[in-house]
Amino acid sequence: MKFLIIVFFSFFISLFAYTQDSLVIISKIINPDIPCRKDSTNKKITLQYKQNNSYIDINTFKSNKCINYYIIPKVNGEYKFIVTTKSYETEFSTFEITEKTSDSLEINEIFLFNKAPIYYKEKEIHEVTITGERKSLVKFEANKTIYMVKDNDLLSGGSIEDAVKKLPGVIKGFGGELTVNGKSMAIYIDNSPSGLTGSDLENLLQSIPASSIEKIEIINNPGASYDANTGGGIINIITNGNALRGINGAATLNYRFNRNNKISPSININSRLNNISVQLNSGFNYREWNKTNNYEREFIYFSPHIFFYQKGKDEGYNRYYYFRPSANIKLGNKSNLLINYNYSYTYNDLFNTTNSESLNSIKSIDLSSTNKSTNKNSNHEIITQYKTQLDSLGTKFDVTAYFSHYDKIPSNKNAQNNSGINSYSINKIDLNYNNFYAKSNFEIPIKKIDLSVNLGGKYSITHSSSSGKYNLMNKSSSIFEYPEYISNLTFDYDDYQYAFYTEVNKNFKKLNITAGLRYENLKYKSHIKEYVREIDNRLDKMYPSISFLYKITPILNFTTSYRKSISLPPYTNLDPNINGYYDEFNTTTGNPYLKPDFYNNYEITFSAFNYLRLGFQYTYSNQVNLLSFETKDNSLNVNQTTQTFNGLKNYNVSLGIPIPFDLIRKGKKFFKEPLNVDKMSFLYFFNMYNYFKLDDYPYINKVKPIWIFSFYTQIFLPMDLKFSGFYLFSTNKGNYKIYTANRPFNYSNFELSKSFYNKAFKASFGVENLFNNSKIAAGIISHNLNTNSYQKDDNQIFYLKLSYNFGKLKNLKKENTIIDNDKQKNSFNIPYK
Secondary structure: OHHHHHHHHHHHHHHHHOOOOEEEEEEEEEOOOOOHHHOOOOEEEEEEEEEOOEEEEEEEEEEOOOEEEEEEEOOOEEEEEEEEOOOEOOEEEEEEEOOOOOOEEEOOOEEOOEOOHHHOOOOOHHHOEEEOOOOOOEEEOOOEEEEEOOOOOOOOOOEHHHHHHOOOOEEEOOOOOEEEOOEEEEEEEOOEEOOOOHHHHHHHHHHOEHHHEEEEEEEOOOOOOOOOEOEOOEEEEEEOOEEOEOOEEEEEEEEEEOOOEEEEEEEEEEEEEOOEEEEEEEEEEEEEEEEEEEEEEEEOOOOOOEEEEEEEEEEEEEEEEEEEEEEEEEOOOOEEEEEEEEEEEEEEEEEEEEEEEEEOOOOOOEEEEEEEEEEEEEEEEEEEEEEEEOOOOOOEEEEEEEEEEEEEEEEEEEEEEEOOEEEEEEEEEEEEEEEEEEEEEEEEEEHHHOEEEEEEEEEEEEEEEEEEEEEEEEOOOHHHHOOOOOEEEEEEEEEEEEEEEEEEEEEEOOEEEEEEEEEEEEEEEEEEOOOOEEEEEEEEEEEEEEEEEEEEEOOEEEEEEEEEEEEOOOHHHHOOOOOOOOOOOEEEOOOOOOOOEEEEEEEEEEEEOOOEEEEEEEEEEEEEEEEEEEOOOOOOOEEEEEEEEEEEEEEEEEEEEEEEHHHHHHHHHHHHOOOOHHHOOEEEEEEEEEEEEEOOOOOOOOOOOEEEEEEEEEEEEHHHEEEEEEEEEEOOOOEEOOEEEOOOOEEEEEEEEEEEOOOOEEEEEEEEOOOOOOEEEEEEEEOOEEEEEEEEOOOOEEEEEEEEEEOOOOOOOOEEOOOOOOOOOOOOOOOOO
């Protein structure tokens, strides 16, 4: 502990010693015929700055190395990096420096081509443009943290959910939701709301392999251009979106195994011909899994209290197919049309066995139950976007249209024996979900005063219908072979929304301010046909947001932000149809009477070198919907559902400390060298404190915080091997919202990887849950009922990941084919002086 304190303070004090407003340019000039470490080709480097639509020379360097470092004044603008040699073609790359550019910038790799006509048609490197920051595994912005997945060994194995759970501050809560620094987050895929919730969203994230995505963005306080229905923020999952000339792509195979098998082959193919860029991302995921579920319930209405013990085992088989083509069509020098189509199909089988018994009940309960369920669903999404630049001043306009259709048909067969009495139950649900929206955005830069204005609007329609059919507690098993349903429950949900927003971004030298205001008018209603019951609600609200970014020094930043947001109850939580486990004493249903959650989110962050971070977050919600259990007086029947509670406060403090191993070896000299975290061995320590307090929840006498500790490491070994590791654990007996952690929870992942054939082929071997202690044990107290639950997933999981890149991925122009619906970009250029 003493060593960590010394390292932390020496690291922090050095921040103020490094006050020069400069930038380190890192370049890699590759000769395909000579290994990088042996290349001694004499090169002349010319750095140019763009002024009045032409480039002027500002500096010249000479080098005979492959990797080079140059220190230049940090001045916003467009630059050209030219490489001239005697025997090779002159090559160059352009890049841009903005306010958001970090203090070291790695430009694209430059390839040297022999002076021969055959290479003239293939040469494309001069068309590459970098806007902002060097390629880095982690990038920090004012209200956003970006984690690269594609080139990150630790994140690219497993599923998307596995990758997200390894990010600093991300925890999968006791209700199954993904939270960041204690806040509930909305899930976006390619800048669009996923549209799925609950178990549907969980199955999606567990099915898509992480190798199919490019990066994950954690947006803590989104601006006014984003929907207000984002809760505490957004987890934005960006799939691979690069299109290259020729036939190019990557093939990946991920095989995970213990007593179960999990296999995920995937392929990404892209090409560009003239004005059309196309991409296809497709794959398949097969997953076998086991889970242990134990419940101990104490019914305190009775005297003496009745105890109910339930032990269950789940065995599942998931099959997931996805097909995601996209295209970018250039309509002119300033206009593009982007089209994305996303299709997926899922077929899941679940087998469950449960044994239950009671203590102190008048009639002894000895219940055994077997349950078989199937779930077939398909999802279709089509997104089109037209983007154009309206004038020479940089005014931009885009309009996006989105439509999705999701259908799901789950069915269940349950057989149970209670003290020798058999009963049988079947149910089947047909769910359809449709969503359409259209949105537009104007981006108006006023460069003379370093100001940018965004204006936009959105209109959306959603319709969901769920029709359930039931035959419960029948005495004949013939209903399994000849299904006959004797009751029905039909639930419809509709919402209509229109919104307008404006957002202003202004630079004051070291200070950047973004302020926005969003107006949303929402009407939503639900209807239960059999009960002749309709619930109608209307919301007419303003949602302000503001953020400040102050650069104390070139390497020390201070940010603060505020945003008001809402979280609407998802259709899965509203639907009263049975959507989970069922037996004589247990049901799982939705609650059509849930109310929206309103959030006030505050955040303050200090960061240095983009990796050392200290943050404080406070969130208050006047209402919050949480998974709970309910029972009636004088009853042993329990329903798992979602309930609305009032007045949730969340205090979160987080600290991230990087410890480069070269800092220990080199001491003060370490700070005089350019930092490139992606190529150094390091240990990253992340600590998080969470304190939750619910105003109207009387069942917890004294609230205890939860501390979460996580460690990340990257170590470069001999023979070009790289070791990556992650370990997370929590403290015991803390409170998470209305849940109490009865045991600490743990998670680990360790991996060894190596690249071959000039990084075209890569192999990785790793293990998850090495210590076999990944489990969740939680308690919850509700009216007349105390519940303790224990869940444990698969044991240790070993995995082998193989990937192969083909085509010209290294030296050709990259062009994005993924629609960027909500992200707003602002850049201001200052003439070079």
